[in-house]
Amino acid sequence: MRLITTYFLVFLITVIQAFSNKSHTNNWAVLVDTSRFWFNYRHVANVLSIYRSVKRLGIPDSQIILMIADDMACNPRNPRPATVFNNADQHINVYGDDxxxxxxxxxxxxxxxxxxxxxxxxxxxxxxxxLLSDEGSNVLIYLTGHGGDGFLKFQDSEEITSQEMADALEQMWQKQRYNEIFFMIDTCQAASMYERFYSPNILAVGSSLVGEDSLSHHVDSSIGVYIIDRYTYYALEFLEKVNPQSDRSLSEFLKVCPKSVCISTVGVRKDLYNRDPSRVPITDFFGSVRPIDILHDITNVTLVQRKRAKSKKPKAKPKKYMYVDPLVNFNSLNV
Known part of the structure; x- marks a missing residue:
């Protein structure tokens, strides 16, 4: 009896795992910069850098929501109009052409x-x-800007609280608008923004713990301001080495910015997430989903083509038409 019960439990777990794997059908990204003004150039560079990465890894623009609070590319203080750079070498224009x-x-x-x-x-x-996501959608939510303990500023004039953020994600879950969420935030006291989350299937990472500031990485002297934040800089360094067929895991990504380089302490929350991050490919959130059906039967393509050729019916000969003068006697025509 115990043996039967054990077999049944194994079978049940296998079915559940198979079902959960099939439930992920598409990927979306919501990328948000919440800061205005020239001295916040780095926040625009942050979000455009993540945008460039997810596009390169296959998520189309039709499934990316990009929110930018200020247009640094067209700012009159920009010494190189129509560009935004995330590195002092200026070898990558993350604003791009598209x-x-x-x-x-x-x-x-x-x-x-x-x-x-x-x-x-x-x-x-x-x-x-x-955001036209559904119950099969894995959604990447990336936020960058100025924050504090339990809030994130928008436009330096309003703020969203951690409770409001948590309630919005709960509404998404109740309305079947996601399968899994990877919540990523680069701001001061970032971890405070996910402390109140209570919805399932959410993995969250923040660039700093409560009471800590997130720091910028470096200044471009020709632009005159900091051009990227530390956490996003090292996250991008990792993403640049990832390709759409990569087997790199989320667990590796969560370690991209140790305190020795980030200065702040990166926070991670995994208790709401029901998968082991070490077994989750990073492309489950940063790449596209390409469903593939594996056929174990061998199909003779040549034979199929021959059968199709034989089954084709000969084309009917087109009818011939001729012009007839309406004054002519039809009985005299040999047709």
């Missing part, structure tokens, strides 16, 4: 962000401004 910004400037508000996540947008909202 950036699709969905929310810009004063459109980047707490209200629009929460409405985006929960799907409570006004009628007539363009498709490009909607």
């Amino acid at each position: 950036v699709e910004v969905d929310y810009r400037g004063y459109e980047v508000t707490v209200e629009n962000f929460v409405r985006l996540l929960t799907g409570r947008l006004p009628p007539g909202t363009p498709r490009s401004k909607q």
Whole structure:
């Protein structure tokens, strides 16, 4: 009896695992810069760098929501117009030629962000401004800006609290708008923003613990401001070595910025996540999903083509038509 019970439990676990693997069907990314003004150049560079990475790894623009609170590429103080760089060598223009910004400037508000996540947008909202995720979607949420203990500033004029953030994710879960979420935030006291999460299937990482500041990485003297934050800099250093077929795991990614280089302490919350991050490919969130059906039967393609050729019916000969003068007697025509 015990043996039968054991076999049944093994079978049940196998079925559940198979079902959970099939439930992931598509990937989305919500990338948000919440800061305005030239001295916050680095926050725009942060979000554009992540945007560049997820596009390179296969997530199309149609499944990326990009929110940028200020347009640094067109700022009159930018010595190189139409560009944004994340490195002092200026070898990569992360603004690029094909950036699709969905929310810009004063459109980047707490209200629009929460409405985006929960799907409570006004009628007539363009498709490009909607998060059309479903119960099969893995959603990457990346936030960067200025924060504090339990809040993240938007535009230096309003803020979203950790409780509001948690409630928005719960609404997403109740409305079947995600399969799993990877929540990633680079801001001061970042870990405080995920402390109140209570919805399942969420893995969260923050660039600093409560009471710590997140620090910028370096200044570009020609631009005159810091151009990227430390945590995002080392995250990108890792992502640049990843390709769409990579087997690198989320567990490796969570270790990209030790305190020796980040100065702040990176925080991770895994208790809401039901998978082992060491067995989750990083492309489950940063790449695209390409469902593949594996056929174990051998199919003779040549034979199939011959059968198709034989089954084709000969084409009917087209009917011939001729012009007839309406004044001519039809009985005299030999047709």
